[in-house]
Amino acid sequence: MADLSIDFAGIKSPNPFWLASAPPSNTGEQVMRAFDAGWGGAVWKTLGDPIVNVTSRFGGIDYASQRMMGLNNIELITDRPLRVNLAEIREVKRRYPKHAVIASLMTETKNDWKTLIRKVEDSGCDGLELNFGCPHGMCERGMGSSVGQEPKLLEEITSWTKEFARTPVLVKLTPNVGDITEPGAAAKRGGADGLSLINTIKSLIGVDLDRLVPLPRVANASTNGGYCGPAVKPIALHMVAALARDEATRGIPISGIGGIGTWRDAAEFIALGATSVQVCTAVMHYGYRIVEDMIEGLSEYLDAHGMKSVRELTGRAVPAYREWGELDLAYKLVAKIDSRTCIGCQLCVTACNDGAHQCIFTGPEDRARPPHAHAHGLAIAPKPLIVGAIAGDRVPWVDEPECVGCNLCQLVCPVPGCITMEESRTGAPDTWNDRVATGRAHVPGGIHED
């Protein structure tokens, strides 16, 4: 069994799986149940002056039968008295001394930060997370993402907190910025011990088409909320990786957040530079119990890949995240359709024909290529036509010389493993940057040519 324990800027946790600051970490009773289920840490629902919430608060977006591909919320920070929250944090730390409890904080003046940090650290928490990310409600009051979007302000407030804090300070970043490395660098300059990202994305989740009111509806109106859930994962992965490879922030511990629901998601974040991961939407959807598979799956993965500790995985994929100009133009893939498992739905045919490069066909006849094809002559059908074990004569065939290896057919195929992308020919590596450097970057047909 691989060692899953982590040390995040001095915050020790039995595994990298933390609850994100959100409804699942609202109370001590919840956090203790989460720890019993296996969670290694929890970032407490943001503390500050208690607020008043509206109903309703959440909106979801479904994809076909899959519910809550994305979740949007307009709930604010804790609505419970600070004293109650702190008593519960103290009780949790007393009962679960080896688990990580991080207090998420949000307040305004330097003096408020001083007071809040002193009270909170007295509760025995292991670290602080500054909520500079919330994109709804609190930002209108000059907090949350309104701080995260102003690097100078972010740096200044971070440096205040570092004056007062005895425990590690994490800065939680908002994705609602043009370039995530700017607030990331500002946090580091301010003395942050770690970064957490992403907070939610500013969003409107939908519109009630009968009432013509946006969702989630509060009486006859709604407001923009924060978007999270599986749909935001690619955005979060990019931002985590961008900070992990940027010179200004390289090496600072990152807590990855955004659409994580399985060990596989977590492993991807860790490979792109995260030390811990935080989960909210998946727990809101399925409960604390999902962590069992996350722990077991990550452990099995590490064992299978010869890694003795999750620390060995951290950042392992970062060097392979490059600029486009560094990619190898000589690398080629071609789609292969497995006739044994093809079910004959022909979604690949229509996707390739309408959405890609017109190189997947059906039937026994050789086919005329479209006039814009790169390859010459007819697309040659396999002879004899391939007859599939399941799909019979409905198995499509690929015009390999014309295939650009774009992956679309594989992406739309409903049968796992049926379409594979196989390396066809690889010449000497050649990148766009190489071409530019050696004067080979001209592509005919540009805007200044007839």
Place this chain on the structure above:
Amino acid sequence: MTFKISLPEDRLEQQLPDKKPLLSFAEARTEAERCLYCADAPCIKACPTEIDVPTFIKKIASGNLRGAARTILEQNVLGYSCARVCPVEVLCQGSCVYEAWHKKPIAIGRLQRYATEHAGQGMFVPKALAPALVKRVACVGAGPASLAFAALLTLEGHKAIVLEKRALPGGLNTTGIAPYKLHAEDALHEVEEVTRLGVEIRTGVEVGRDVTAKSLLDEYDAVFLGLGLGEDTRLGIPGETGPGVVGATAWIEQMKLTKANGNAQLGRVLVVGGGNTGIDVAREAALLGADDVAMVYRRGAGDMSGYAHEMDGARKEGVRLVSNAVPVAFVRDGSGKLTALRVARGDNGKPVAGTEYELPCDLAALAIGQSKLRALAGQFPGVAVDARGCVVADVKTGATGNPKVLAGGDCANGGKEVVNAVAEGRDAARALLARWSTRSA
């Protein structure tokens, strides 16, 4: 509309509820979202009316129910009844790619019912043609083939009159569908929708009795023969005439359309025949509480023309199959009451001498086919009838030996599914429209 939906309230068929009830919103949405939306989908090809199944299913998933119904009804005006009576197991649903993948195929029939049942009215408006261009057609028989033919021509702006000798229109949809698939009033409501398009139906009008073939040919630009089939075929064995021996379709019609006297007292029932009508009767008798139901078939189970999925359903309801049994005579007691059917062991359908035995019964239903309406077809000059008694008509155009006469449905194909009749009626109308547009051009 000259018919009134006037069915007695307490019919035996009402004791038999839907085997596949209308899906709920949640069920329909979930099922629709399972559809892969295949390209060049096999389910479309498997449908005789080529309904664009993936398109209507995606419309259900998106919540566009009227659009879903429009996609169905544009191809098949009787899409509602077809959704309920089609043997989807061997047509669209049987060709679903999930089936080959050993996954549960999409419940296409039930989704089609969901869409058509939620369609509402006013979806189609007939074209307005200049009066001089409006043609008049007459249809003989108000079954699915004629209704499909008449509906399309009406939508194209022409005038279609449908003549029906029975009191109620709809053909087999009204008189012959197993009640656990479709009740008569639902079939009649669908006919009502067809009349709403402008199709005129005259019931109680029999060609040869109330109106002559010649007058139809003189008065109309074209005549469509959607005659259906005739009386149940008899075995022609001793003891057949008398109480207790009934024709299968006659018995079904009685059960569906007439007032019941309490529960059916069926006793022991034998059904002679191995086709789908026979299986229907057997299942209906079993569901109505018969003491015992057995199908008597002269060959082996594997030779039956009825669908395997229907026979499986019948077995689950307690229907037995007596295979390789050839009826020889009906046995009656001194008072003439039916007591048994004497059968001989069958060898490839032929009786083996000296092997006779008796199957006790109180009711025997003959489901061995229906006669053809040769005489009626013969009243139309130039219309030929083949050796089987079927009207000779091109399956894609309905063309007969008389250029003014078209034909389709059971009278031409010998007895197939409702959906085949709809396809043939519709295609005959399309061919006629093409002919007219070529001539006027």
